[in-house]
Amino acid sequence: MRQILIAGVISLAVAILLTPVLIKVFSRQGFGQEIRVEGPKSHQTKRGTPSMGGVAIVAALWAGYWGAHLVGLATDGEGPTASGILVLSLATTLAVVGFLDDFIKIRKQRNLGLNKTAKSVGQLIAAVLFGVLALQFRNEAGYAPASKQLSYVRDIDAITMGSVAFVVFVWLVVSAWSNAVNFTDGLDGLAAGSMAMVLGSYVLITFWQYRNACVGGPKTAEPGCYTVRDPLDLALIAVAGGGACLGFLWWNAAPAKIFMGDTGSLALGGMLAGLSITTSTELLMVVVGALFVAEIISVVIQIAVFRTTGRRVFRMAPFHHHFELSGWAETTVIIRFWLLTAIACALGLSLFYSEFLTASGG
Template sequence: MRAVIAAAFVAFVLSLLITPLAARLLRALRAGQPIRSLGAATHTGKQGMPTMGGVVFIVATVLAYAVGHGVLATMPATATRSAGVTVTGVVLLGLLVCCGVVGFLDDWIKVRQKNPKGLSKKGKIIGQVLVGGGLGWVALGFPRTVNGYTMTVGSEYLSLVRDIDWLRTGQVFAIVVFVFVIMSMSNAVNLTDGLDGLATGASILVLMAYTMMAFWQYRHWCPDYPASQAGAYCYSTRDPLEIAMVGAAAAGALLGFLWWNTSPARIIMGDTGALGLGGLIGGMAMATRTVLLTPILGALFVIITMSVVLQVISFRTTGRRIFRLSPLHHHFELVGWSEVNIVVRFWLVAGLGVLTALGVFYGAFLQAYG
């Protein structure tokens, strides 16, 4: 627990202190965000706002993770708690960093060419597929055996709160599922990142929930149970403490970033942060074995993504738009809601999704002992 708290605290402090410095540097470098002419009129004041702020909390998360391992190094190593870097850490931080790199390329093109379109859709898809496929192979290809349990970061089974025994996909399709989850979440967070603090606050809630679930799995880890309790309700996720530490570090880093990103923002995360966060959230879903729970946990991301999907389908099939503008938060801007009202209310929606998902997760555990 000390390592998890230390990682969260260090990430928060680093992000809180570095973000304003990064904002000044990016402004000096004229790394400003170009605004689409189709956007809401209230966004004209955001023209030129420093972007690529995601670099700050990505770096803060990685450094805080290292500090967390430094704390673990002062404690006796056990099968449950290893002081060394694990494959789980490599996969999760790899998703955060590598998806962030894809987003950085997008932001860089926007800044250099003063074009809000940035990297082409094809380019983004190729980047996400390469990242998801490569790290998906790592997630499934390096098992760890502890006390008779063989575990991998990813899984050949679909999962809700644990692996579902009768929903086995096979290794090849499991990598396909891994890629799909990573792409879906990275694009969903990217679509949500349209108002000051919206994606940041929602991501904090989701990552805190994953941290809680991972730490619960750590406390009820199957390899820790004696053979006499083999039938006990437990979790066979690989390196659950590692998952909790990464989630806590990312949530802490985002909390420090939110101080400067909330309205009126001094810096925005850009695609660098949004794609990186989405990749990490998708990886957390795979690592905690909660893939089918993720649409509930990330309800706000799903709602906003579906608003875009429905808008496109409706316009292409009927020539009519369901919303004044998509994603959904821009529709409410044009209706007349203030940016702060939209963000706070959408945070409430995100919180309801998180609470519902946590209820399902912990309810399954309690039901097993009911």
């Protein structure tokens, strides 16, 4: 518990202190955001706001994680684990892809950075590396960072994948979540605030998994226990990510002084994907992160309907812009979407705990 608190405090402090430094440096270098011409007119005033603030989020994430482990090692705590390093590496690799995308946008003074193929290749490489390595590094109990079975709150025995199918599944999950968070990052503080709540929920989930972890392998497992390999280390990842998002939100809240850019949104989406896989909660994450799911679905629906009928379902996608163009103030959309995220997180936690009671016979 002490390590969890330390990880959160360090990441929060680093994000709060580093972000204003980046604002000054990026402003001096002219690293300003380009705004879509077809977007809400009110967003044109944001042109030139520094971007790539995700650098602070990723730096705070690493600082919180390693800071907590340094303290833990000094007090005979456990060191870094395969699961934690894999999730961190996935998030960081996607942050590099996002950074390249942001940098091209800034240098070429346009709203499009990497083309779709280049970005997709970057996501593919990150996902394949994660998927392959996540099946390795079994501990003494025989648990790897990931399972080949689809999971809800724990593995679903009836749905098992082969190694190749699992890696393809990981690629789909990573692409979906990284793009979903990327689409959500369109209003000041919307993605950062929502991510903080989702990651806060996963601090509770992973800590509960740690307190009720299966000991000694599947044959000696007690009813209701969890086969997650490194739940406590994943709790450190979640709290460090949540602290980083809150610290960044201090400067990103409306009116934003800096945007996270693809550097931050792709990294955070990758973190959600990695956490869902290593905690065996891929389907539960869909509930907890329902806002991100709704955002990407709105884009898919808009494109599919427009290509088949020539009509638009929403005034603009992602659908947070639909409400802006319908007359809602930006801050109204943000706060109401935050409330929806809070409801989704509460529902997800309720489902998680109710499944535990059922599985344990409580």
